[in-house]
Amino acid sequence: MDSSSTPSRRRKFRRDVYFSQDELSQIAQRMRTHGQTNFSRFARELLCSGIITTTVTASMAGRIDRHLSAIGNNVNQIARQANTDHVATFEMVSETLALLTEVRSLVRRELGEGSGGSQDQGDPIDLR
Known part of the structure; x- marks a missing residue:
């Protein structure tokens, strides 16, 4: 885990993830389906709760x-x-x-x- 250098950040840790083109396309489609535009928020919600908030x-x-x-x-x-x-x-x-x-x-x-x-x-x- 990398610690962020910005002390005012609420979330201090960052993880890098690699995707294939197909996986990235799937993620982009799911984000569009759920009205999500922020990948970090989308990934955080899905990984932490297993539930995606849809607008x-x-x-x-x-x-x-x-x-x-x-x-x-x-x-x-x-x-x-x-x-x-x-x-x-x-x-x-x-x-x-x-x-x-x-x-x-x-x-x-x-x-x-x-x-x-x-x-x-x-x-x-x-x-x-």
């Missing part, structure tokens, strides 16, 4: 909202039918479970596969 952009939130609205409408139709008939068929339950699986996939895809994402700007969650 949810307006376009990400809009896409998620549109998909969830459509899925929510389907779930409401299923619930309305079940309440009217006072019974939920196997098909209704199966379709609802499939829609919930779709929600999980959507959130993982929009917020980035793997280690994590966020509910709100700066709030880490773990999607393992």
Whole structure:
């Protein structure tokens, strides 16, 4: 470990890491996916907690909202039918479970596969 020569630094130690071009490309893609621009912060969060903080952009939130609205409408139709008939068929339950699986996939895809994402700007969650 190298000690920094700047006494005002809060973090005093530095580690050098080497990457192949493919690894560097993967890291850059993950950083873009999670809205990260600072490699040191990204690496520190991932190495210390295993969770990457994602900044949810307006376009990400809009896409998620549109998909969830459509899925929510389907779930409401299923619930309305079940309440009217006072019974939920196997098909209704199966379709609802499939829609919930779709929600999980959507959130993982929009917020980035793997280690994590966020509910709100700066709030880490773990999607393992």
